[in-house]
Amino acid sequence: MDLTTLTLTQLRQALRSGATTSVAATQAVLDHIVARDNDIQSFLTITDEMALEQAQQADQRRANGEDSPLLGIPVAVKDIICTQGVETTAGSKILEGFVPPYDAFVVRQLKAAGAVILGKTNTDEFAMGSSTENSAFFTTRNPYDQTRVAGGSSGGSAAAVATGMAYGALGTDTGGSVRQPASFCGVVGLRPTYGRMSRWGVVAFASTLDQVGTFGRTVADCTAVFQAAAGYDPMDSTSLNVPVPDFEAALTGDIRGLRVGVPQEYFIEGIDKEVETAVRNAIAKLAELGAEIVEISLPHTAYALPVYYLIAPAEASANLARYDGIRFGPRVEGADMIDSVKKTRALFGPEVKRRIMLGTYALSAGYYEAYYGRALKARTLIKQDFLNAFEKVDVIATPTSPTTAFKIGAIVDDPLQMYLQDIFTLPVNLSASCGLSVPCGFDSQSLPIGLQLIGNTLQEAVILNVAFAFEQNRD
Amino acid sequence: MSLTRGDVEKIAHLARLELTEAEVALYQSQLSAILDYATRLNELNLEGISPTAHAVTQQNVWREDVAEPSLPMDAVLFNAPKQANNQFVVQAVLDEG
Missing domain, CATH: 3.90.1300.10 (Amidase signature (AS) domain)
Structure with a gap:
């Protein structure tokens, strides 16, 4: 049995019935990544040792009679979502080497559900892009034609799921960054309602638009990851304190009268x-x-694009002000403090600089009402x-x-x-x-x-x- | 909307970005094109429309004022480019004179 061709829900069944183990599935997927990812380039970091350790623990828990929704199931996480002890770059040179001291809430949720974390997937820098070509590291290739893009910004997650290098994955979607790569790679991608998912521990791009989303090879797979990751988080005051329904049970297939x-x-x-x-x-x-x-x-509809490209850069210019080389990330030393900050921020890639500039302009004195103010209306x-x-x-x-x-x-x-x-x-x-x-x-x-x-x-x-x-x- | 070279340099300074000569020229034309596109919004009559900052609005999210454990100092300082005595080290901000 080639374990990497199973869907997430099939693997869950196989784990529950004892037909396979998490260690076997995790090893199969890790081997598949070694064989396939040189071509596809979906992973920025592969946490193989940690994954196998988590898989062993999952098998142990199952042997003790425990079960949980994703127990022992290997998944991938977009590299804009913080993972404790694992480098998180947001696809940027300005965060190269950054090792978060905590897991994002959505990662905690996946771990609590028993998931095995395989590694961190490629993204356009700070999720700004539609092709991963803005990643500071490399471009993820489309599994159906390697001369084409996988889409973006969550292109690494989409391509990994499409090729059996993960059973499911997390992405983020600020303007389409889960749905568009899902479309390009032939997988299912969900962008939940703003507030359904916690943004705590997710590197901020545009705070009123950012939302964590999930990928799966099937609708049921995408739903299973969503079910586990969703929920209220007191650490994100925009996360909604509402009940999380049983989404998996809602998949009846009956749409008569809808x-x-x-x-x-x-x-x-x-x-x-x-x-x-x-x-x-x-x-x-x-x-x-x-x-x-x-x-x-x-x-x-026709006004959504200009509205978005004023609001998102405006929010980005404020959010990305924190990258100054003082508390984390690389520092490029200049003649004085301001010069050092400017030189450090030159590490941003072209698209990020473009959006910071655009947002700074849209918010600047004399232009705020004409651009940002109109966009909000x-x-x-x-x-x-x-x-x-x-x-x-x-x-x-x-x-x-x-x-x-x-x-x-x-x-x-x-x-x-x-x-x-x-x-x-x-x-x-x-x-x-x-x-x-x-x-x-x-x-x-x-x-x-x-x-x-x-x-x-x-x-x-x-x-x-x-x-x-x-x-x-x-x- | 056409930005001048001076506009681009001013924005870059406000955003604390060091740009090369080539970048200034590139952003001058690209930002002008994007801002041109944005003038489409002038077609809309926005008289009396209130702004939407958040799609799903919440107000006054409070929590109990209870102290909880913070991250340990070494975890906080782990990613610092320069540190000493449990502090981030930076260049002098104020002149000594």
């Missing part, structure tokens, strides 16, 4: 025809399964679009990305072109919605296409179940 909205603004010029066809076919499949399809409008209109839509429908179906995976290097020098990659995903982050991407076919070059399902505030169970129903009946 109203699925199709927003006209997401089927626009510029979208790849093959993507449009696959997504429209997927929506027809939902109708076949008993859902009611409703044409809707999200009239301010326009955000109200975008949020309202969704609230209006969810009075008529239960879920919204769109493409995840306007294209399939693009070539490495194709648009890396054109920031605006790169930003347009997120045009269908970032409205979710600006609003109080949740969203996921589920594979819905391939284009003529055999590259995966993703269907995005958007749900109302805290309605993850609804979109996960629609994705599950679709997955079970996919052609």
Whole structure:
């Protein structure tokens, strides 16, 4: 039995029945990483010894009659999420060598559920990007075509899950950074409602948009990781103190009578025809399964991109002010204190500097109202679009990305072109919605296409179940 | 919206970023293009619309004022580029004169 081809839920079954052990599965995955990751480049750090130790403990616990939702299951963590005693770089030279003194809350949750942590996956620097080309270390390759990107910023996690180098993974999604790489790599990626996941211990990019998300090869796998990681954390005052439903039990596959909205603004010029066809076919499949399809409008969709690219850089410029080389990270010594700070901050990569500059400008005296202030007001209109839509429908179906995976290097020098990659995903982050991407076919070059399902505030169970129903009946 | 070279240098100073000559030129054109794109928001009538800072708003999150254990000193200082006597060492900020 090749253990790396099992899904997370199949492995869980095999561990529970005694058909295999966590040590066997962990060793199989670690061997697979050695064989495969030279090509794919999804891991920045592999914590093999620690993983095998955790696997042994998991097997011991099981032998003692214990069980927990992820007991002994190997998973990967995006390298923007702090792991105690394991280097956490956020894909940046400015955090190279940084070893966090604590685990992020979501990592604690996974460990408490019994998960084995395999290592840290590649990301665009500070999660700023859509291709991992902005990682200070290397670019993750698409498992379906290694000349193409895996997507980003959580491209390392998506590619690792797609290739059997992890049974599930954590990512973060500030503008689409879980859903877009999931779409490009043919896996399931969930971006929960803001506040469903704790951000404590997650390196901050844009604090009102950042949210931890989960990956799986199947909807059930993605749900299992989500179930374990979600929850209220008093250390993050924006995390929501609300009950966490049994998401796994909500995967019934029954979507009869559910109203699925199709927003006209997401089927626009510029979208790849093959993507449009696959997504429209997927929506027809939902109708076949008993859902009611409703044409809707999200009239301010076109403004989401300019709003996002003012708000996210503004928040980033404030968050990234902490990288001054004083308390952690490398320090580049200059003539005086200010000079040292400036020289240390020159370690940021080009995209991070660009966004810090943009945000600093948008917040600066004389321009605040014209840029940041207007963006906050326009955000109200975008949020309202969704609230209006969810009075008529239960879920919204769109493409995840306007294209399939693009070539490495194709648009890396054109920031605006790169930003347009997120045009269908970032409205979710600006609003109080949740969203996921589920594979819905391939284009003529055999590259995966993703269907995005958007749900109302805290309605993850609804979109996960629609994705599950679709997955079970996919052609 | 066209930024001047001086604008870019001023922003870089405010953000405490040392830029090369080439970076100043690059960001001058790229930031101008992005800000141009952002002027699309001027098409919207935002009169009377209140701003949204957080999508899911919470107010006044309190906790009990109870002291809890902090990280040990060596864990806090572990990542410091320079340290002495349980403190972060930096260059002089104020002149001695």
